[in-house]
Amino acid sequence: MRTLYNDYVVPLRTHTLSAWLETVFITVVAIGLGYSLSPQDPFLVAADFPWMLFAPLLVAVRYGLLAGLFSVSLILAGLLFSVEQQTHLPISYMVGLLLATFLAGEFHDLWLKKLILLQRANEYRQYRLDDFTRSYRLLQISHDDLELRIAGGNRSLRSTLQSLRRSLQAVEQSRQPDLANIAEQAMQIFSEHSAFTAAALYPVDAKQGIQLKALTVVGQMPQINIDDVLLKACLEAKRTVSIRDELLDKGENPSQLQVCVPLLDTEQNWVGILAIAQLPFFAMTEQTLNLLTLISGYIADALHANKAVMQLQDSHAQYFSQQLQRAVLNTHKYKLSAALCAFEMTNENSELQMLLEHSQRGLDLQLEVINNRGSHVLLVLLPLTRPTGVLSYLERINALVEQQFPDMNLARLAVTVRTFQLDQAQSAAVRQFVYQECGLNEQQLVV
Structure with a gap:
């Protein structure tokens, strides 16, 4: 049986029709050559070397003892027929052909058995290797699928919160x-x-x-x-x-x-x-x-929102306060980064205010209020954002501003930008940033 990995396969059946036909052909050709070279001595009995030996020897080595004996039998039959006409019987010549054929045939049969055993062992090992390869491939596919699931879990925290927010908002509306x-x-x-x-x-x-x-x-x-x-x-x-x-x-x-x-x-x-x-x-x-x-x-x-949050008049402020409290809790319990950005606009600029509002990312929250200094303040909560993410966010805002207002930036537009990283920050520090630095009060936002 030939497999994908076998370069050579020992034939398991040597006594086939083609083998017997080839045995007869080799023997007849050898006798024919002897007859053409020496019509008086076609079996080359009188020669210095018994050249007729090569025919049964070749057959025995190739097809085994039985085919070799058949070949030497044809030669001996022809020799006996020739000896009856010449009244001379070469005993040593005949015995030598038989012994040489026996040795070659025995050698072939012995090594054929060993090769067949090795082939069977190789086929069994190949079967086990194929089975192992299939199992390994299946395990690899399962592992790749597992990696995709885990990778999906890693990527999904932001998208999960977004889908959760949409689901809850849909329920609240209905x-x-x-x-x-x-x-x-x-x-x-x-x-x-x-x-x-x-x-x-x-x-x-x-x-x-x-x-x-x-x-x-x-x-x-x-x-x-x-x-x-x-x-x-x-x-x-x-x-x-x-x-x-x-x-x-x-x-x-x-x-x-x-x-x-x-x-x-x-x-x-x-x-x-x-x-x-x-x-x-x-x-x-x-x-x-x-x-x-x-x-x-x-x-x-x-x-369940706490009572202080529910007392706020603005529903946006209620939701923002609720999410801010959750972000602070997550930074302490789960080491999840979050940040607050405050854009205080001294001069009222509706176009700039609209630009900042439209720059909101998917998970970010915005709250627009007027602080105790009389300035418009856009407070932005950036969940799951590290300090490097805050810098990238501000760079993007500056690029949008320069694109909308050529040769201008936030400072020239009288916008004061304040940032606060919530990571490991105490509630007192958050309140100080919101109430003192940003100028808000507890009727506008609950921390």
Whole structure:
């Protein structure tokens, strides 16, 4: 059997019709040559060397002992017929042909068996190599797919928050924002960024506690009770908890769940719990759990705003304050960078103000107010933005301004730019920047 990697294959069948025809042909040609060279002694018995030996020797080496014996039998039959006419029997010549043919045929058969054994062993190893190659290729494809999923998770934090914001805004426009109303949208966003196969979303009330009647379910979710170890740990600690990897490896899971994610607003008020029963091993990472916690926090903020924020007259200021508080919390808990930029315009310039408003990026938030100095201030929240990102943002703003107003820049247009990096900043420092440097008050923005 020929495979893709075999350069040579030993024939397993030597006694074929073509082999027998070639045996007869070689023998007849040898006798014919002897007859043409010496009609009186066609088998070259009287020659100094038994040249007729090469015919059965060649056949025996090529096709084995049986074919060699057939060839030497033809020669000996012709020799016996010739000897009957000449009344002379060359015994040593005949015995020599037989012995030489026996040796050549035995050599062929012995080495053919060894070659066939080696070929079988090679075919088996080749089969195992092909099987290993297919398995390796499948594993490589699975690994590439896993890398794409993980890469998708890395790229998706900004786009996730954007889609979450759009979903919540759509719900707010259609009905009263409530966890029951946005349960399906929330579960869809959770599933897109964690790949769980079984999960449920449960509401939590500050007075009555968790309600074990799920608002929405994905997959085959087991029936859980209030005494579940993981569920109790999540309710008590108010943080995301998961089963340790070593317990899963040993098959020792004291809970029916693998992960519990709390939905808590910035003031740690309960909204609900995401209970995950089946999560793929590649998704059981700190990055995935942090992403789920971030998403749950934004959902909780959209549903429960603190009283100080709700007292603001402007709904845009309420939403901006809410997102600013969440950004500050994320910088402390998850080391996510964020920044504030304030553009204070001493002279009113509607064209410049419109240019700054249209420069808003997808995840950024803007709030336009008038500070206590009587100047228009455009406050911009830049989530997930490092200091280098802030510099790039300001460079882009300057380029837009120079394009719109030739030979001018922000300074010449009487615009004061202030920036503040939220990373590891204390709430007091944020309030000082907003209230003192930017000139705002607590009726305009809550920090």
